[in-house]
Amino acid sequence: MASSKVKTFGILTSGGDAPGLNAAIRAVCRTAKIQYGMQAIGIRNGYRGLVQGDMFQLSPDNLVGLLTAGGTILGTARDKPFKNPRPDPASGLLPVEAIKENYKKWNLDALVCLGGNGTNTTASLLAQEGLNVIGLPKTIDNDIVKTDMTFGFHTALDVATDAIDRIHTTAHSHSRIMVIEVMGHKAGWLGLYSGIAGGGDVILIP
Structure with a gap:
């Protein structure tokens, strides 16, 4: 402008x-x-x-x-x-x-x-x-064309990763496999990044 x-x-x-x-x-x-x-x-x-x-x-x-x-x-x-x-x-x-x-x-x-x-x-x-x-x-999905990182994505990633970190102890205590679903619309960026950060064994993305 x-x-x-x-x-x-x-x-x-x-x-x-x-x-x-x-x-x-x-x-x-x-x-x-x-x-x-x-x-x-x-x-x-x-x-x-x-x-x-x-x-x-x-x-x-x-x-x-x-x-x-x-x-x-x-x-x-x-x-x-x-x-x-x-x-x-x-x-x-x-x-x-x-x-x-x-x-x-x-x-x-x-x-x-x-x-x-x-x-x-x-x-x-x-x-x-x-x-x-x-x-x-602006979107937590990080799915806007020609944009490396949208604002809103990092905070959503922090929240998702924190949730995964917290559920690890419950999974180990009960010897259970936990399936965690995150938002992301038709893009898998939030699932991919939070899965990697949270140490997921399997990450499924669209």
């Missing part, structure tokens, strides 16, 4: 929540303000808020204490404006047209979208509609 062109940007979180969302919001907004003098506009509940115009000016006070806070201060939802093109009840506009209207109404020069595959797919489609969009890869 070049400072000569971007003065005000909107930021949203969409899809499932994941570790690091609030820290990412803080980092983006503080860097944009301190280094480039940009103003951040928070968009509530993902693309739903962008359709409904549910937005507010993010101040430094909104960013206090976010580094270790879970969830997302912006809220999130799984709305897909291109997949469910029903008119917005308030404006009567189709979702994509409502998004364009609110983008102009709030004088946005860019849009920062934090999310996984679905979020970034929608972000790409919005870019094709003429909006200036940046996508940040």
Whole structure:
């Protein structure tokens, strides 16, 4: 985002929540303000808020204490404006047209979208509609193309590995074989990494 062109940007979180969302919001907004003098506009509940115009000016006070806070201060939802093109009840506009209207109404020069595959797919489609969009890869699945490591993955890996470590003693005490299932959608990165870190004898991945 070049400072000569971007003065005000909107930021949203969409899809499932994941570790690091609030820290990412803080980092983006503080860097944009301190280094480039940009103003951040928070968009509530993902693309739903962008359709409904549910937005507010993010101040430094909104960013206090976010580094270790879970969830997302912006809220999130799984709305897909291109997949469910029903008119917005308030404006009567189709979702994509409502998004364009609110983008102009709030004088946005860019849009920062934090999310996984679905979020970034929608972000790409919005870019094709003429909006200036940046996508940040958020998912514990670590399955976004051309991204080495998504934020949220490391914390999920820590939790999974800790669970495996704890169950080792029970397995040995009772002479049992333990089968542990972890999340990961259609990707096996979380299972692979946690299995290796936890000393799994067999690791099954998609």
